[in-house]
Each structure stands twice: as C-alpha cells, then as structure tokens.
Amino acid sequence: MIERLFSFTLRSLLAQTDRNFSVILAAHDVPAAWHDVSCKPGFHLIRADWTPEPPTSANDDGGRKKWLIKQAVRAGVGGLLMFMDADDWVASDLVEKVRAEMRPCHLGAVVRSGFALDYASLRTAPFPIAGAFNGPFHALCGSCTIGRIVATASETHLLDPHEALGSHHEWEARAAQGGFPLAYPATAGLYMVGTGENHSETHGPFARWRRQVTQSVRTSGTLLDPEMARTFGQSLNTLRTSTAG
Known part of the structure; x- marks a missing residue:
C-alpha cells in the first residue's frame, strides 16, 4: 500500500507544468517507484540512518526526516521548500x-484550496467538507x-x-502576529484519506x-472523474485498478 501511495504522489510531481524544481526524498527504505526517477536531474535521496520506532502521536520520525531535508536545502542555495506527505497530491x-x-x-505561501479523496471508494469532497470539517484545506x-x-x-x-x-x-x-507576508497561490492540493496509512x-x-x-467523504462525496484525476497527474483507470487490488 505504501508503495502504491508513494507512486501516485510521485506522478503528481512529475506532471508539473513548470519543471524548475527539485525533489528530496528522506526515507529508511527506497520505494520501488523512486528507481524510475533516481537518475533524473533534481531528484535526490537522503537515507534516514536511524532505526524506525513505532509511530507516536507526535510523529517524531516524520519530524526528523523534515529536518534532514531542511538542512540539505540550507546547505545548498536555499529556495522555496514545501514538505509533502507521501500520500498527498498537488x-x-x-x-x-x-x-x-x-x-x-x-516569507511563505499557503495553499488554501483542495480536496479530500477516499482511497477505498475514490469519492472526493472539496474543503470545507460539509457536515464534517468547516475549515479550509490547509487547516487539515x-x-x-x-x-x-534564505x-x-x-x-x-x-x-x-x-x-x-x-x-x-x-x-x-x-x-x-510576526508581520510576515504570505502568498496564496491559486492552485489546489489533495489530501488522501481512508488508506489505513494516514498517521x-x-x-x-x-x-x-x-x-x-x-467516513463523511466516503458516504457523501462524489466519484472522482477523469478530468479531476488529470488535474493531479493521475489516470483514473490506474487508480481504479489499484483500489480494486
């Protein structure tokens, strides 16, 4: 399941209209899908060299991996850094x-708009999610x-x-509070739920x-359609095959 989810996330990155970006993966194990991009310019792997521990509510393992990525960006020329979970799409x-x-x-940017997608049913709902969550995408x-x-x-x-x-x-x-201006790019993200792997x-x-x-997305959402799937670099037929398997 983790391998499948990561491969979909990677597809959403490979579908970017502007290819002037880099991807840094911090991981204990190397996902199979990474081997297809590991030789491409701009794709970098950092091995997490500690023994994984059982997940905690604080998600310390994820925090340590983010720190590794941030240090790599600082050691380079700096730039715009977005952390992505390996089951979300852009x-x-x-x-x-x-x-x-x-x-x-x-100082930064916030993606306010987005959707939740239930992996099991391929039903989707825009934020705010009626009857379940009244906040914007970036709040969840x-x-x-x-x-x-810099x-x-x-x-x-x-x-x-x-x-x-x-x-x-x-x-x-x-x-x-700090007087730091933010940008709000007119784009969207997708939050994957219902996989059994969401921390x-x-x-x-x-x-x-x-x-x-x-459960609200699963019961009240609308089925993902091909056009929306393409917005996030996905093939609906491939997704259907994945969830069926």
Whole structure:
C-alpha cells in the first residue's frame, strides 16, 4: 500500500507544468517507484540512518526526516521548500503558480484550496467538507505550505520559516502576529484519506474525529472523474485498478 501511495504522489510531481524544481526524498527504505526517477536531474535521496520506532502521536520520525531535508536545502542555495506527505497530491500547476505569485517579501505561501479523496471508494469532497470539517484545506492537510529559505540570511525566520510559522494550521495566525507576508497561490492540493496509512487517522487525540471525516467523504462525496484525476497527474483507470487490488 505504501508503495502504491508513494507512486501516485510521485506522478503528481512529475506532471508539473513548470519543471524548475527539485525533489528530496528522506526515507529508511527506497520505494520501488523512486528507481524510475533516481537518475533524473533534481531528484535526490537522503537515507534516514536511524532505526524506525513505532509511530507516536507526535510523529517524531516524520519530524526528523523534515529536518534532514531542511538542512540539505540550507546547505545548498536555499529556495522555496514545501514538505509533502507521501500520500498527498498537488495540482500540476503548483510549481508554476507558486513561482509566479511569490514575491521576495513573502516569507511563505499557503495553499488554501483542495480536496479530500477516499482511497477505498475514490469519492472526493472539496474543503470545507460539509457536515464534517468547516475549515479550509490547509487547516487539515499538512502538504500545503511553502517556506522561503534564505541560506545566507542572519535572521532566524529566513533561515527557518517553518519554525517561525509553526504547524501548517498555524501559519496564517503566526504570520499576522510576526508581520510576515504570505502568498496564496491559486492552485489546489489533495489530501488522501481512508488508506489505513494516514498517521492522523491512527494516532493522536484526534484520530477518531479524523476517521469520521473520512467516513463523511466516503458516504457523501462524489466519484472522482477523469478530468479531476488529470488535474493531479493521475489516470483514473490506474487508480481504479489499484483500489480494486
């Protein structure tokens, strides 16, 4: 299942209309789909060299991997950094829209719009999800923020915008508090639920509520159509085969 989900996430990245970006994967094991892109320019692997421990509500393993990625960006020339979970998708115009709409004054960007997709039923619902979650996409899905890292800066917020702005659901409030301008690119993300692998559905104090959100999408959402699948670089037929298997 993890291999399938990662392959779909990778497809959404490979479908970008603007190919001026890099992908850094931090992982203990190398997914099979990575071998198809590992020799491509801009695709980099960082091996997580510690022994994986059982998941916790704090998701410490994910935090350590994000730190490795952030250090790699700092050690280079800096740039715009978006953390992505390996089961979420981005629209094919994400890089294009972010590069066009972010200005030097912006500490970061937030993707406000998006959809939840139940893997089991291939039913989808836009945010806010009626009767289940009244907030925007970025309040629930962590694959939604882009920080500007200036490797040569002395200001801590430029060296580490993610630390300055906190968790994804805090970005707007903390940016307003600190006086940090944000951009809002007109693109969308997709939050995958119902896989059995989503950390938020299985760990932490809100796991039961997250499963209720999934159930709402599964019962009240509309079936994913080919056009929407293509928006995120996917083939509906391939998705159907995957879920059937």
